[in-house]
Amino acid sequence: MEQPGSPAHSVASESESKSVKVPSAIAKAGRDELQKMLMDTLKKIKSRDKKLAEASSALKQKQAECEKLKSTARTAGDEALPEELRQRLDEAxxxxxxxxxxxxxxQQSHDxxxxxxxxxxxxxxxxxxDAKVFAKSTQDALLAAQDRIDEIQAQLKATEEAAAAARSETEDLQARADALDAQVRSYxxxxxxxxxxxxEETGxxxxxxxxxxAELDRSLAEVATLKGEISGSQQETERTGAALEELSAARDQIRCLEDALRDSNDAARARASELEAATEEAERERSA
Known part of the structure; x- marks a missing residue:
């Protein structure tokens, strides 16, 4: 019979373990449960090994007794054996x-x-x-998640920088728009x-x-009156000359006033055109 722990027994046990399916209770057990089950089984094996050793020792003792009794029986013959000795031999x-x-x-229990x-x-x-595979997959997942987090953080940083640049540009544009609005209001x-x-000046x-x-009309009226009276007296003639001089001066004043009015209107229109052009330019810059 193969003894426990012998090479032949180990090989046979290994081949049997490969062909035997693992029970579901063991397959579903956790690490702590498996450890406890293993310790309980080892305790049972030690107890059975002790019983096996005791039984083997008792068997050897009985075999020795049997051999001794058989030797005695062969020496004395079965007929010469006492009844008590034969009973002891049978019992042995x-x-x-x-x-x-x-x-x-x-031995079977041990196996x-x-x-x-x-x-x-x-x-x-x-x-x-399985734990190693799970740990490896978990580690890979954590590394992938960390890479993704780093990527997202980089994107967030780039987005924040772009937003800051956009805010700065918006503030600059707003400042320019405010300046243009002020300039337009000034214009x-x-x-x-x-x-x-x-x-006021035109008025x-x-x-x-x-x-x-009105003065010209009045002077013309006086001239007409004086022309009617010119033949009357020299004094009236002089008065007519003075009136004519006043009329000439009034005409010169009227021409000066008309020239000044035209110059004022031309200057006002030119200034208005410049202001309109500046306003349009400011509006275009603000729209851009």
């Missing part, structure tokens, strides 16, 4: 048979326990391998002030022109 043989049977049972240990070792190795105020001044010139024309 039965005890030997029982011990051999018990030894076989213990079963060893197979159980091998199955649990296989399950523990499988769990350890409009200047145009309004110039228009008011032009209106004043027109009033002077109307007054000059």
């Amino acid at each position: 043989e039965r005890a030997r048979d029982d011990a051999e049977q018990r030894l076989q049972q213990l 079963d326990a060893m197979q159980e240990i091998e199955r649990r070792d296989a399950a523990r190795d499988s769990e350890r391998e 409009k105020s200047a145009m309004e002030a110039m228009a008011e001044a032009n209106d 004043e010139l027109r009033r002077e022109l109307d007054f000059a024309r």
